[in-house]
Amino acid sequence: GEGGDDEGEDESIGELCVRGPQVFGKYWGKPDATSEAFDDDGFFRTGDTVQLSGSPPSWKIVGRTSVDIIKYSGYKISALDIENKLLQHPSIRECAVVGIADEVRGQLVG
Structure with a gap:
């Protein structure tokens, strides 16, 4: 990950991306917005920044990716x-x- 501490605990920070049947597939009538919102593997970029840490590992929302x-x-x-x-x-x-x-x-x- 992009961090860590003295106890060897992993602390990775990145953007939360989701994919699955419950996630919408496109913006209606907005192909440019759709291509910006989804990566090449079909994951939706939520814009939320999350941190993975702890044992057992858990996700914590730490902010918005661009802000x-x-x-x-x-x-x-x-x-x-x-x-x-x-x-x-x-x-x-x-x-x-x-x-x-x-x-x-x-x-x-x-």
């Missing part, structure tokens, strides 16, 4: 995770974490 993930020097950082940590501080009632464009690192956490 809540900050890409810093090859790492995928969940803005939602940082916000949740900040909100644990008694002096912080609201916060927002965003990616700031950076030519060298891709994005900085701001």
